[in-house]
Amino acid sequence: MSRTELTPSKQRLRLWLKLLRLTRGVEADLRERLRVEYGATLPRFDVMAALFRADEARADHGLTMTELSRALMVSNGNVTGIIERLVEDGFVQRRPDETDRRTTFVQLTEAGKTAFQGMAQAHEGWVNDLLSPLAPAEVDHLIEVLDAHRAARTSSE
Amino acid sequence: MSRTELTPSKQRLRLWLKLLRLTRGVEADLRERLRVEYGATLPRFDVMAALFRADEARADHGLTMTELSRALMVSNGNVTGIIERLVEDGFVQRRPDETDRRTTFVQLTEAGKTAFQGMAQAHEGWVNDLLSPLAPAEVDHLIEVLDAHRAARTSSE
DNA sequence: CGCAAAAATTTTAAGTATGAAATTTTAGGC
DNA sequence: GCCTAAAATTTCATACTTAAAATTTTTGCG
Numbered sequence: 001m002s003r004t005e006l007t008p009s010k011q012r013l014r015l016w017l018k019l020l021r022l023t024r025g026v027e028a029d030l031r032e033r034l035r036v037e038y039g040a041t042l043p044r045f046d047v048m049a050a051l052f053r054a055d056e057a058r059a060d061h062g063l064t065m066t067e068l069s070r071a072l073m074v075s076n077g078n079v080t081g082i083i084e085r086l087v088e089d090g091f092v093q094r095r096p097d098e099t100d101r102r103t104t105f106v107q108l109t110e111a112g113k114t115a116f117q118g119m120a121q122a123h124e125g126w127v128n129d130l131l132s133p134l135a136p137a138e139v140d141h142l143i144e145v146l147d148a149h150r151a152a153r154t155s156s157e
Numbered sequence: 158m159s160r161t162e163l164t165p166s167k168q169r170l171r172l173w174l175k176l177l178r179l180t181r182g183v184e185a186d187l188r189e190r191l192r193v194e195y196g197a198t199l200p201r202f203d204v205m206a207a208l209f210r211a212d213e214a215r216a217d218h219g220l221t222m223t224e225l226s227r228a229l230m231v232s233n234g235n236v237t238g239i240i241e242r243l244v245e246d247g248f249v250q251r252r253p254d255e256t257d258r259r260t261t262f263v264q265l266t267e268a269g270k271t272a273f274q275g276m277a278q279a280h281e282g283w284v285n286d287l288l289s290p291l292a293p294a295e296v297d298h299l300i301e302v303l304d305a306h307r308a309a310r311t312s313s314e
Numbered sequence: 315c316g317c318a319a320a321a322a323t324t325t326t327a328a329g330t331a332t333g334a335a336a337t338t339t340t341a342g343g344c
Numbered sequence: 345g346c347c348t349a350a351a352a353t354t355t356c357a358t359a360c361t362t363a364a365a366a367t368t369t370t371t372g373c374g
Contacts, residue, residue, distance in 0.1 A: 008293045009285040015296050016183070016284045018303040023180045024230050025310075026173070031332085041332095043360060065323060073181050075362050080324060082360075102322040102369045127173045128166040133309035136165045138302060139172050145295060146175040152290035153182075188362085198362095200330060222353060235331050237354060242329080259339045259352040 026130050033126055038119050045123065046072055047082050048091065048116040051108045061095060062107025091115055183287050190283055195276050202280065203229055204239050205248065205273040208265045218252060219264025248272055 006014070027042065034040045050071045054063045065083070069076045083106055086092035091112030097103040108116065134142070163171070184199065191197045207228045211220045222240070226233045240263055243249035248269030254260040265273065291299070 008296070009281055011293060011296045011300070012285050012288040012291065013281050015291075015300050015303070016288060018300060018307075019176075019180060020184075021230070022303055022306065023176060027177075028230060035333085041359075066321085073178070073185065074360090076323065077325075077363080078361050085359080100322085100370070104323075124166055124170050128169050130310075131169040131173060131306075133306045134169065134172075134302070136168060139165070139168045142299075142302070143168070143172050143175060145291070145299070146172070146179055149179065149288075149290045150175075153287075192363085198329075223351085231330090232332050233353065234333080234355075238330070257340070257352085261353075 026127070029130055030123065030126055033122070034119065037122065038115075040119060043074075043082050044086060045116075045119060047079070047086065048108060048112060049120065051092065051106065052113065052116050052120070055108060055113070061105045064097075064103045064105055066103075068106065086112070183284070186287055187280065187283055190279070191276065194279065195272075197276060200231075200239050201243060202273075202276060204236070204243065205265060205269060206277065208249065208263065209270065209273050209277070212265060212270070218262045221254075221260045221262060223260075225263065243269070 031042045034042060034045055047068065050068055051062060054067075063071070065076060065079055068083075069079045072079070083092055083094070087094065091109060092106055093109050095105045095107065097105060131139070188199045191199060191202055204225065207225055208219060211224075220228070222233060222236055225240075226236045229236070240249060240251070244251065248266060249263055250266050252262045252264065254262060288296070
């Protein structure tokens with residue numbers, strides 16, 4: 001019945017390329033809108049999102065640089081630069097750990113929280129639009145597939 | 158029945174974040190392996206793959222810079238830099254268009270083709286491993302979903 | 315205690331990435 | 345046949361990204 005007769009390996013490669021195309025397209029769109037409407041960038045937004053979530057979970061001292069780096073899956077040196085610019089803009093503040101002078105806590109300022117909340121609402125709408133061809137049932141199914149994939153990967157490590 | 162009661166918009170956002178996590182994870186893995194086993198980078202590999210495909214399709218003159226930029230969904234200025242380094246390495250050669258002096262054709266050298274073929278085979282194996290938790294039927298289904306999504310997006314433009 | 319290994323972060327060098335401006339060349343209308 | 349608009353590319357400034365080296369501080373063991 002199928003039009004093409006490909007090995008599982010080749011099919012997975014095809015899927016991977018299509019997945020990459022989708023995410024690159026969506027990311028390009030989101031980046032463009034963040035830039036035009038908020039003068040922001042995607043990495044900045046991602047960092048602020050992580051800090052906002054942390055603040056909601058436990059409104060104490062923010063995240064350490066290492067926690068941020070791991071949460072976003074980017075290198076530690078990378079986080080340093082992004083935080084530096086966010087601090088310059090007044091959206092983020094650093095705070096030293098009293099008991100361990102190696103670590104630095106990082107958290108959103110009030111201005112940072114306010115700025116993020118505006119962007120986050122717009123961001124959710126954009127993502128919804130960009131993925132709107134996917135029906136809610138399809139979305140739920142895909143989430144399950146991704147969760148199962150993630151579980152399989154982490155257990156095999 | 159469902160544990161959480163989220164709006165379609167929030168569900169799509171969740172899906173997007175999971176999708177991003179998957180692709181970033183896979184990309185990080187592929188980048189690491191390309192670096193360790195071939196001393197190559199992902200952008201270089203992507204460019205070479207596009208040129209290799211073009212050469213298979215019509216073995217004449219390669220691709221123009223603009224075609225490359227569009228195929229990979231990266232900025233034109235970006236392609237200039239990557240090609241520059243590939244030319245230095247002897248994997249790619251530029252050739253001027255005789256009839257239109259604005260455009261430059263770019264194609265793999267023999268060394269480039271050979272180098273790419275080795276990497277491509279390994280790359281397919283890595284992708285297969287990384288996506289192995291997805292059963293072939295699931296892979297086919299996902300490909301259909303992505304194709305439908307892509308069709309819906311391009312038609313609405 | 316003393317000191318080597320580990321941990322958290324920053325720095326560095328090179329590559330990737332963008333958007334905008336600049337350059338060169340071509341095409342089309344008058 | 346000019347001259348402006350469009351097209352293809354490069355250059356530029358800035359930001360992001362990585363891996364590796366360097367720095368600072370803490371921990372744990374003999």
